[in-house]
Amino acid sequence: MQEFGFSHLTLFKVSFDAVTIFLAFIAITTTQKTSMSFGFAAGVLAGLLTGNMGLQMLARTVGSFVASFFQTPKESHATIKQKSRRFYGAVIAAGLCTNAILAIGENPLGLSLAYRFFVFGLLESLFNIILALILNRLFLRKSLVN
Amino acid sequence: MRKFFTLLFKYNTWLLFAAYCSIAVIFIKLQQDDILARIHTGSIEFGAAINEKLTGISSLFTLSSENDRLMQLNSDLLSRVLILETAAVDERNLRKIAADSTFNASGFLMARVVDRKFSDRDNMLVIDAGWRRGIKKDMTVLVPQGLVGRVISVSENYARVMPVIHPDFKVCVVADSSNNMGILSWSGGKEFIAQVEHIPISSTLKVHERMVTSDFSTFSMRGIPVGRVVRITPDNLFYRVDVRLAVDFASLTHVLVAPLKIEPEKSAITGTTPEKQEIP
Numbered sequence: 440m441q442e443f444g445f446s447h448l449t450l451f452k453v454s455f456d457a458v459t460i461f462l463a464f465i466a467i468t469t470t471q472k473t474s475m476s477f478g479f480a481a482g483v484l485a486g487l488l489t490g491n492m493g494l495q496m497l498a499r500t501v502g503s504f505v506a507s508f509f510q511t512p513k514e515s516h517a518t519i520k521q522k523s524r525r526f527y528g529a530v531i532a533a534g535l536c537t538n539a540i541l542a543i544g545e546n547p548l549g550l551s552l553a554y555r556f557f558v559f560g561l562l563e564s565l566f567n568i569i570l571a572l573i574l575n576r577l578f579l580r581k582s583l584v585n
Numbered sequence: 586m587r588k589f590f591t592l593l594f595k596y597n598t599w600l601l602f603a604a605y606c607s608i609a610v611i612f613i614k615l616q617q618d619d620i621l622a623r624i625h626t627g628s629i630e631f632g633a634a635i636n637e638k639l640t641g642i643s644s645l646f647t648l649s650s651e652n653d654r655l656m657q658l659n660s661d662l663l664s665r666v667l668i669l670e671t672a673a674v675d676e677r678n679l680r681k682i683a684a685d686s687t688f689n690a691s692g693f694l695m696a697r698v699v700d701r702k703f704s705d706r707d708n709m710l711v712i713d714a715g716w717r718r719g720i721k722k723d724m725t726v727l728v729p730q731g732l733v734g735r736v737i738s739v740s741e742n743y744a745r746v747m748p749v750i751h752p753d754f755k756v757c758v759v760a761d762s763s764n765n766m767g768i769l770s771w772s773g774g775k776e777f778i779a780q781v782e783h784i785p786i787s788s789t790l791k792v793h794e795r796m797v798t799s800d801f802s803t804f805s806m807r808g809i810p811v812g813r814v815v816r817i818t819p820d821n822l823f824y825r826v827d828v829r830l831a832v833d834f835a836s837l838t839h840v841l842v843a844p845l846k847i848e849p850e851k852s853a854i855t856g857t858t859p860e861k862q863e864i865p
Contacts (some may be wrong), residue, residue, distance in 0.1 A: 451705045471598045479605045486612070489707065489732050490625040493612030500605040544613075547708035549752030550771035559705045 452548065453562040456483060459537055463529035463571070464579060465504035468511050478503025488497060491506055493526065494544040502537035506530075530571045534564045565572075626740045633711045633743035636700040653695070656839045660693045663729045668825040672855075692719060694842040699743070701837065703729070703776075710734065710746040712840060721743045723804045725843040731810040731831030732756065732798060733840050740778035744842075748834055749811070750776055758811050758828075765790045766799055769811060769828065775835060779812065781826040786819060796828050806846055 448454055466474035471532035482499030486492030504553050509519045517525075542555040593600065686773040696714035714720045716739050726733040726746045734748040748753050750771045758769045758781060767781040784790055794814045800807040816827040 449704050454706075456702060473606060474600055474604055482609065486625065489627050490628050491616075492624065493609050493614070493616060496612060497606060497609035500602070500609060504602050532741075541706065546704070546752065548705060549701075549706075549771070555705060561707075569697075 449563055450566070453566065455566045456537070457570065458499065459532055459534045459567055460574065461573050462499065462503040463506045463509075463526060463533045466503055466533070467510050467526050469510075469528050471504070471507040471510065474503045474507040475500060479543070484489050491545065494541065498537045498540040498544070502533035505536045506533035508532075513535060514532060519580065525584060526575060526579070527571055529566060530567050531564050535560055536566045538563055588818075599766065601830075604622060604796075620634060627687070629711070629738060629743055629745060630740040632759045633699055633713070635668075636711065637713055652839060656695050656841075658728050660695055660841050663772055664693060667806075667808050693844075694720065696744075696842055697839050698837050703834070708746055708748070708751050709737075709825055710840075712744050712746060712842070713742065714842060715740050715742040715744055717741050718840060720847055722839075724845055725805045725809070725841050727836065727841055727843060728832055729807050730833075731812065732805065733832055734832075736842070746840075747831060749779060749832070750834055753787070756805055756811070757801040757803075758796045759807075760790055760794045761797055762794050763789045763791065766801065767826065769796065777830050778815070779828050779830055781814075781828055782823065783797050784824040784826050786822055786824060787859065788824065790814065790817060790826065791823065802846075804846055 462478050462481060462489040477560045479496060482496035485499065486495035489495060510526040511522050511525055511528035538560040539556055542552060596701045602693055694714055696712035698710055699713050700711035702709055720736060720739050720789045722736055724736045727733060732749055734746045734754060736744045737747045738745045750813045752772060755768050757766065759766045759781055767780050767784045769781050771779040792814050796811045796814065798807055798809040798811060810831045812828040812830040814826055818825040
């Protein structure tokens with residue numbers, strides 16, 4: 440979906456990153472090791488489709504590892520609002536880390552590192568938050584309650 | 586020993602993280618390895634096939650067969666125009682017209698653009714012609730308006746093309762009126778403006794002159810239009826020349842692929858030999 444759908448929906452040359460949102464959700468609902476494994480597997484799949492395997496694996500693993508620090512323990516009795524806020528925090532953190540590593544590793548538009556990190560990184564985080572808000576309202580709330 | 590295992594269990598999450606990162610770094614270092622290259626080729630095949638199916642749905646309602654017929658006609662006309670224009674430039678400069686063994690007009694292949702990415706993650710074109718149709722790495726890709734790019738990797742039925750608007754793309758160009766030569770490249774910014782370097786201050790280059798590919802190019806045949814000079818800014822020893830590109834990359838649907846530029850005598854005298862490509 441990300442490679443054949445969202446990658447073509449670009450605004451200012453930046454698109455949504457559904458993989459990051461998925462990994463952030465996994466990170467807050469499961470253990471740190473599980474979320475890292477999901478991130479690694481997502482990186483392998485993304486690398487197979489884009490051809491840049493090593494970089495995608497590293498970026499997704501680090502992103503899901505950072506997002507796992509926002510995990511809510513099952514016995515914490517956190518409210519749905521608190522869980523949602525941690526979910527959004529995980530989306531932003533994972534997005535920034537993933538984008539930073541991909542910005543260092545590849546530069547297809549010939550732009551400076553600072554521009555790619557700050558402008559594209561912030562734009563992508565903004566788009567991801569918007570998509571995360573929509574998905575949380577429509578589907579994910581029930582899973583977070585459970 | 587017990588302490589070691591205790592530490593291992595205590596920090597197993599960090600160890601797993603380090604293991605995953607190490608595997609990823611190994612893959613990055615082995616990027617040029619043959620196995621990874623084959624995986625990369627397979628990914629082109631799979632991704633391009635899916636994209637072709639998705640874009641093919643819309644082409645059912647368009648005049649795709651009419652387009653194919655017109656592009657075939659265009660390719661015949663373009664080959665004749667390129668021969669005639671090249672001959673006219675040589676005649677104008679009082680040079681003997683030599684038989685150009687690198688230019689084979691009947692060898693043009695027509696292909697459709699099935700995917701185009703121009704974002705912060707990727708910048709390339711994918712066409713629906715691969716080694717099965719005779720496409721090879723470093724072939725020139727063009728349209729009747731001008732140069733599009735060069736083939737950088739090939740799978741069975743598809744090929745990836747690095748467009749002119751890519752930071753790593755460079756081509757030797759020459760002005761058709763003043764014969765000034767330079768290296769054209771794109772360093773980001775506007776999609777339709779590229780830069781030409783190594784034009785000395787003493788040159789007679791003028792604005793609105795047409796830039797075409799030169800014979801010095803290692804991959805491209807000469808005479809393919811590239812763009813028109815729109816601005817010349819003097820620097821210390823060289824001019825900074827801005828060229829408005831002839832091709833609109835946003836509206837590319839069909840392209841032509843020219844045969845490889847093979848000059849064995851030139852390769853022998855310069856000491857370079859062309860790479861042999863193995864068809865998987």
